[in-house]
Amino acid sequence: MYNCVICRYHEIATKGNNRNMFERCLCDNIRHLLKDMKEDIQVRRVRGRVWIEKCDKSVFDSDMLERIKSALSRAFGLESFSPAILLPADMDVIRDTVRGFAKGIFDGYSKGVKFRIRARRSNKRFPLTSKDIEIDLVSLVAQEVGSDLFIIDLDNADITLGIEVRDEFSLIYFDTFEAPGGLPVGSNPRVLTLLSGGIDSPVAAYMIMKRGSATDYVTFHSSPYTPQETVDKVEALAALLNTYQVKGTLHVVNLLPLQKIIRDCCSERMRTVLYRRAMFRIAEKIAEKTNCRALVTGESLGQVASQTVVNLDTINRSTTMLVLRPLIGEDKLDTIAIAEKIGSMELSSVQVPDSCTVFSPSSPSTSVPAALAAKEEEKIENYMQMIDQIVMDAEAVTPQSGWTASLQ
Ligand code: ATP
Ligand code: MG
Numbered sequence: 001m002y003n004c005v006i007c008r009y010h011e012i013a014t015k016g017n018n019r020n021m022f023e024r025c026l027c028d029n030i031r032h033l034l035k036d037m038k039e040d041i042q043v044r045r046v047r048g049r050v051w052i053e054k055c056d057k058s059v060f061d062s063d064m065l066e067r068i069k070s071a072l073s074r075a076f077g078l079e080s081f082s083p084a085i086l087l088p089a090d091m092d093v094i095r096d097t098v099r100g101f102a103k104g105i106f107d108g109y110s111k112g113v114k115f116r117i118r119a120r121r122s123n124k125r126f127p128l129t130s131k132d133i134e135i136d137l138v139s140l141v142a143q144e145v146g147s148d149l150f151i152i153d154l155d156n157a158d159i160t161l162g163i164e165v166r167d168e169f170s171l172i173y174f175d176t177f178e179a180p181g182g183l184p185v186g187s188n189p190r191v192l193t194l195l196s197g198g199i200d201s202p203v204a205a206y207m208i209m210k211r212g213s214a215t216d217y218v219t220f221h222s223s224p225y226t227p228q229e230t231v232d233k234v235e236a237l238a239a240l241l242n243t244y245q246v247k248g249t250l251h252v253v254n255l256l257p258l259q260k261i262i263r264d265c266c267s268e269r270m271r272t273v274l275y276r277r278a279m280f281r282i283a284e285k286i287a288e289k290t291n292c293r294a295l296v297t298g299e300s301l302g303q304v305a306s307q308t309v310v311n312l313d314t315i316n317r318s319t320t321m322l323v324l325r326p327l328i329g330e331d332k333l334d335t336i337a338i339a340e341k342i343g344s345m346e347l348s349s350v351q352v353p354d355s356c357t358v359f360s361p362s363s364p365s366t367s368v369p370a371a372l373a374a375k376e377e378e379k380i381e382n383y384m385q386m387i388d389q390i391v392m393d394a395e396a397v398t399p400q401s402g403w404t405a406s407l408q
Pocket of ligand 2: 196197198354
């Protein structure tokens with residue numbers, strides 16, 4: 001019976017002059033998420049809301065509604081949405097419509113179900129107030145189904161019938177579904193996420209996309225010391241993350257040549273920090289080449305030896321680019337909860353060797369001063385040329401999600 005899906009946003013509404021840009025970006029993203037049905041539907045802005053309707057104004061079938069629900073659950077910037085019936089702003093038409101489906105409202109519920117009607121009226125010329133509309137329609141429903149079928153409960157209803165009366169039209173809906181919130185991806189410049197196969201970095205990428213930045217990814221492997229699965233797993237994670245944005249390229253980098261030299265020339269206990277500094281330098285160069293304006297990592301203060309304040313500082317000094325660390329103060333359990341919600345946990349939990357563990361020291365230093373790290377790097381002949389060579393050898397791939405299938 002629904003001929004419209006009404007989408008609500010919250011944070012965008014607080015924007016001033018550039019609100020228009022955010023709204024346009026949100027609509028473009030919704031169109032992209034619904035590209036499979038682009039011939040049949042239209043997405044438009046109507047006074048602080050986004051609407052999805054069929055081009056021929058007919059009702060959505062249940063398959064279409066399911067696809068729309070699944071797409072909107074990935075639309076950053078949206079707070080909630082409801083499949084709705086779009087009607088003229090005319091009380092007689094509203095009454096006729098409610099009369100038409102009144103009996104169906106309680107299908108599947110037993111006697112005594114808690115019911116309420118919530119009306120909102122932004123059209124102040126409409127002859128009835130919100131309260132009047134609610135009272136009018138509740139008595140109409142009672143007439144149709146009998147007043148002993150339901151009890152009115154304004155605070156804790158099992159069924160809520162929502163009505164909005166606007167200037168040119170009105171809307172009726174039942175269900176309100178949650179959307180992820182945040183800002184539309186693409187409303188902030190593109191960034192580059194250092195994506196490992198772990199739990200944290202996919203969540204970090206998700207959180208930054210939720211704040212409006214589309215992301216590319218860079219991953220480091222140590223082939224042949226790490227197997228092909230190391231990269232395949234990250235590619236599957238990137239493909240999953242890409243379902244929240246239009247496009248994200250994965251740069252695949254073999255760090256092994258540098259790791260071997262670090263092993264041979266530098267202090268063993270500093271290896272992890274030196275690997276990380278090399279990763280940042282390589283990532284910075286890729287970001288500059290590809291127009292990404294910041295790096296993103298899944299680092300979280302104190303989580304492992306390389307993430308102490310001193311080591312984070314030493315790692316950070318290897319780049320002048322902004323590094324975003326959305327998980328810096330996050331509890332691991334909270335990060336896991338997000339990973340589960342977005343579906344990355346299942347992939348991240350599969351154990352495959354990680355590039356950082358290649359030649360990793362049994363007792364890494366938790367405090368490598370930046371000056372000391374720089375001194376160690378001076379021992380490496382042609383260090384910066386090696387970095388440049390590794391950047392040149394990086395492979396850019398469009399992530400495919402095939403690895404998930406091969407897991408099952
Ligand atoms: P994650 O769960 O994201 O791997 P972690 O808690 O295991 O994080 P580390 O392995 O120390 O922590 O990595 C810290 C951050 O450095 C990661 O979140 C990621 O952004 C980056 N990083 C680490 N290893 C790699 C890699 N092999 N490729 C790309 N980025 C990496
Ligand atoms: Mg890791």
